[in-house]
Amino acid sequence: KQEVTQIPAALSVPEGENLVLNCSFTDSAIYNLQWFRQDPGKGLTSLLLIQSSQREQTSGRLNASLDKSSGRSTLYIAASQPGDSATYLCAAGNNRLAFGKGNQVVVIP
Amino acid sequence: DVKVTQSSRYLVKRTGEKVFLECVQDMDHENMFWYRQDPGLGLRLIYFSYDVKMKEKGDIPEGYSVSREKKERFSLILESASTNQTSMYLCASSRPGASSEKLFFGSGTQLSVL
Numbered sequence: 174k175q176e177v178t179q180i181p182a183a184l185s186v187p188e189g190e191n192l193v194l195n196c197s198f199t200d201s202a203i204y205n206l207q208w209f210r211q212d213p214g215k216g217l218t219s220l221l222l223i224q225s226s227q228r229e230q231t232s233g234r235l236n237a238s239l240d241k242s243s244g245r246s247t248l249y250i251a252a253s254q255p256g257d258s259a260t261y262l263c264a265a266g267n268n269r270l271a272f273g274k275g276n277q278v279v280v281i282p
Numbered sequence: 283d284v285k286v287t288q289s290s291r292y293l294v295k296r297t298g299e300k301v302f303l304e305c306v307q308d309m310d311h312e313n314m315f316w317y318r319q320d321p322g323l324g325l326r327l328i329y330f331s332y333d334v335k336m337k338e339k340g341d342i343p344e345g346y347s348v349s350r351e352k353k354e355r356f357s358l359i360l361e362s363a364s365t366n367q368t369s370m371y372l373c374a375s376s377r378p379g380a381s382s383e384k385l386f387f388g389s390g391t392q393l394s395v396l
Contacts, residue, residue: 216372216387224382268378270385274324
């Protein structure tokens with residue numbers, strides 16, 4: 174059974190610093206790895222999807238990498254802003270994704 | 283953009299009531315999912331469906347059932363609500379198989395069982 178881990182559970186950074194969020198997974202036989210954002214009391218919004226054959230994806234200030242051999246993915250947010258404060262979840266798998274518990278991020282103005 | 287709509291944003295029910303949570307998606311997705319999200323436990327899969335009238339158990343199906351009579355609609359049913367089913371319920375949909383297909387979520391239903 175796929176298990177996804179995100180550490181730390183919570184972190185705070187000053188505005189302008191780069192954010193690095195890590196995700197590890199146990200089974201490398203995945204279709205893709207997805208990163209989501211969740212604001213308090215809301216649903217999940219898809220940020221980036223990395224296919225199993227890819228090494229990274231970029232969207233604006235966001236960059237996500239995937240290393241299947243080591244079972245790791247990293248989400249990098251450049252020049253963080255207070256609006257980036259949210260919980261970030263990663264999910265890995267095939268048709269049936271397994272989710273990590275998330276990194277709760279606070280960007281301090 | 284894909285839209286996944288959950289019928290209620292907040293719901294308060296009594297112990298023992300039968301509860302229906304409705305989810306509709308507008309992008310002709312074959313796959314639909316129901317998750318619950320609890321602090322410290324993350325998202326846990328309750329049931330999913332790959333096609334009309336098809337359903338499969340997820341990790342925590344006990345106390346729940348589902349119905350998929352039409353492709354766009356996936357209903358979660360709590361046969362006899364209990365206080366330990368107080369939770370945020372999230373519906374999602376996707377296309378099957380392809381590695382490039384994203385999972386799209388509704389905005390969630392916060393259910394309180396008193």
